[in-house]
Amino acid sequence: MSVSLLNQNYNGITYNPLNPFTINQTLLWKGDLDSLTFDQNTIKAKLLNLNQPCYIVSVNGQVGVTQEGYVITTTDSNSDNIKLIAISNPVGLENLGDRNFCHHHGVNYAYMTGAMAGGIASEEMIITLGKAKILGSFGAGGLSPDRLETAIKRIQGELPQGPYAFNLIHSPNEPSIEQRAVELYLQYGVQTVEASAFLDLTANIVRYRVAGLTLNSANQIEIHNKVIAKVSRREVATKFLQPAPPRILKELVQQGFISEQQAQLAAYVPMADDITVEADSGGHTDNRPLVCLLPSMVALRDEIQAQYNYTNPVRIGVAGGIATPQSSLAGFMMGAAYVVTGSVNQACLESGSCQHTKKLLAQAEMADVMMAPAADMFEMGVKLQVLKRGTLFPMRSQKLYELYRTYNSIEEIPLPEREKLEKQIFRKPLSEIWELTVSYLSQRNPEKLAKAVNNPKLKMALIFRWYLGLSSRWSNSGEVGRETDYQIWCGPAMGSFNDWVRHTYLAEPQNRHVVDVANHIMLGTAYLYRIQNLKMQGLQLNNFYTQYYPTTSTLEVCG
Ligand SMILES: Cc1cc2nc3c(=O)[nH]c(=O)nc-3n(C[C@H](O)[C@H](O)[C@H](O)COP(=O)(O)O)c2cc1C
Numbered sequence: 417m418s419v420s421l422l423n424q425n426y427n428g429i430t431y432n433p434l435n436p437f438t439i440n441q442t443l444l445w446k447g448d449l450d451s452l453t454f455d456q457n458t459i460k461a462k463l464l465n466l467n468q469p470c471y472i473v474s475v476n477g478q479v480g481v482t483q484e485g486y487v488i489t490t491t492d493s494n495s496d497n498i499k500l501i502a503i504s505n506p507v508g509l510e511n512l513g514d515r516n517f518c519h520h521h522g523v524n525y526a527y528m529t530g531a532m533a534g535g536i537a538s539e540e541m542i543i544t545l546g547k548a549k550i551l552g553s554f555g556a557g558g559l560s561p562d563r564l565e566t567a568i569k570r571i572q573g574e575l576p577q578g579p580y581a582f583n584l585i586h587s588p589n590e591p592s593i594e595q596r597a598v599e600l601y602l603q604y605g606v607q608t609v610e611a612s613a614f615l616d617l618t619a620n621i622v623r624y625r626v627a628g629l630t631l632n633s634a635n636q637i638e639i640h641n642k643v644i645a646k647v648s649r650r651e652v653a654t655k656f657l658q659p660a661p662p663r664i665l666k667e668l669v670q671q672g673f674i675s676e677q678q679a680q681l682a683a684y685v686p687m688a689d690d691i692t693v694e695a696d697s698g699g700h701t702d703n704r705p706l707v708c709l710l711p712s713m714v715a716l717r718d719e720i721q722a723q724y725n726y727t728n729p730v731r732i733g734v735a736g737g738i739a740t741p742q743s744s745l746a747g748f749m750m751g752a753a754y755v756v757t758g759s760v761n762q763a764c765l766e767s768g769s770c771q772h773t774k775k776l777l778a779q780a781e782m783a784d785v786m787m788a789p790a791a792d793m794f795e796m797g798v799k800l801q802v803l804k805r806g807t808l809f810p811m812r813s814q815k816l817y818e819l820y821r822t823y824n825s826i827e828e829i830p831l832p833e834r835e836k837l838e839k840q841i842f843r844k845p846l847s848e849i850w851e852l853t854v855s856y857l858s859q860r861n862p863e864k865l866a867k868a869v870n871n872p873k874l875k876m877a878l879i880f881r882w883y884l885g886l887s888s889r890w891s892n893s894g895e896v897g898r899e900t901d902y903q904i905w906c907g908p909a910m911g912s913f914n915d916w917v918r919h920t921y922l923a924e925p926q927n928r929h930v931v932d933v934a935n936h937i938m939l940g941t942a943y944l945y946r947i948q949n950l951k952m953q954g955l956q957l958n959n960f961y962t963q964y965y966p967t968t969s970t971l972e973v974c975g
Pocket residue numbers: 529530531532533534536555556557583585610611612613646694696697698699700735736737738756757758759760762904905906907908909
């Protein structure tokens with residue numbers, strides 16, 4: 417079948433006249449002819465005006481677009497009136513994903529920014545986002561309780577009504593840090609926590625969730641402490657999709673952390689309101705592909721919902737690789753209730769990373785990332801995803817891990833190798849690094865220190881962890897002279913974002929505002945949704961229409 421080009425003044429839009437979706441002879445457009453546009457640029461501007469419908473019409477063989485007028489039906493297939501060939505309803509950003517997410521968290525659209533440890537997801541970032549009614553999660557991981565308390569006070573002071581979230585990161589090596597964070601969240605009435613890195617439920621996360629359960633006068637359970645759990649495995653998702661385990665509830669009642677009534681109410685609510693399914697991402701990641709992981713988790717949620725029949729089913733969102741309108745649209749079309757960005761925000765002005773790091777991030781290509789040993793679970797061989805372009809950290813940390821695997825103590829490492837370490841990586845004698853480690857651990861983790869004194873392999877791990885721990889802080893503080901050692905957590909999303917904005921004002925890191933980036937991703941998502949919808953009606957649109965680029969800042973318009 418040949419497709420005739422009805423469009424004589426070709427503006428890049430064609431349609432198949434035999435396509436039953438496009439030619440519905442009974443649909444006509446009525447309205448002011450002057451509102452019709454036939455020129456490519458004006459058509460695109462109309463398509464981008466998402467709050468209005470778009471009528472695509474055929475006039476004397478030309479395809480035109482208007483946002484005015486109305487549609488009527490006729491039985492006269494030979495009518496001279498203007499034929500409607502496709503229609504696009506207004507595309508509200510609030511309709512992308514699950515509207516309940518917006519309602520539940522008091523936000524404008526179903527988008528959130530994930531936590532970035534060490535305050536990279538800074539107070540400034542969370543406050544700026546919150547003021548624009550976008551949910552951001554403060555990067556509490558790795559911060560001292562005092563520093564976290566300061567952040568809570570500041571964010572609550574600036575955003576008394578929210579929205580904001582705080583990260584609760586599972587810390588198996590230092591359970592007291594996790595416990596202290598929960599105590600602070602309860603003390604200050606932090607109402608939304610992004611729980612991450614959990615392998616199983618702990619008493620801390622259960623306490624946070626259940627201490628926020630009450631029964632109102634209509635005998636309905638109210639959930640005051642919202643949990644957004646970030647997971648990449650089905651077994652962990654299952655725990656958050658189910659009610660809190662009775663064993664932990666019993667312990668918490670005995671300890672006086674929750675009441676008997678709260679323990680009973682806990683049987684009727686899931687552990688999380690939202691589950692962010694995290695595919696291949698910056699930082700800790702299982703490197704799973706989004707397209708495989710998300711459907712599996714949505715199906716798991718449906719199974720567990722059928723079993724428990726919760727009043728409010730758990731929403732499933734998606735993180736990992738979300739950096740462009742296309743990736744965000746893919747997430748929504750696959751059933752995500754909301755999308756979460758991470759890597760792209762680190763390169764923004766509001767992030768707690770230094771200028772040098774932001775510059776490196778803005779130059780990153782998609783393949784400029786790799787897995788490197790993680791400081792927190794170094795001995796177990798756990799890795800996280802970091803930037804490799806412009807820093808030697810991935811190679812150097814990998815070298816440390818190989819030495820750790822090969823030898824049983826620092827003393828066993830051949831002398832020339834040790835000297836190389838002292839010169840190139842540590843820039844100090846290893847004995848001095850051990851002294852620094854001792855003074856740090858005697859404050860923070862004396863039990864670990866005691867174990868290391870009689871365990872040379874552990875001692876070696878702790879010395880190596882000095883480098884792994886500090887290198888991420890150097891990237892935040894902008895430690896001069898240590899640029900080649902910056903540990904910069906980053907996923908392929910960064911390169912994907914850079915590709916998208918390459919020829920736009922957002923190519924420059926000094927122009928990247930976290931709210932503007934969010935607005936453009938979501939506006940682009942809505943726009944591409946409109947384009948896909950028109951394509952499904954049989955329109956063929958050339959690539960002038962099928963791309964969305966950020967041309968101007970949204971900040972003046974959106975505030
Ligand atoms: C610099 C950086 C630090 C991160 N730190 C944390 C963290 O402390 N806690 C956490 O839950 N997720 C952390 N993440 C993951 C993000 O919150 C987010 O889920 C992830 O980056 C999304 O994937 P993307 O990087 O592909 O956008 C971090 C990510 C980055 C890039």
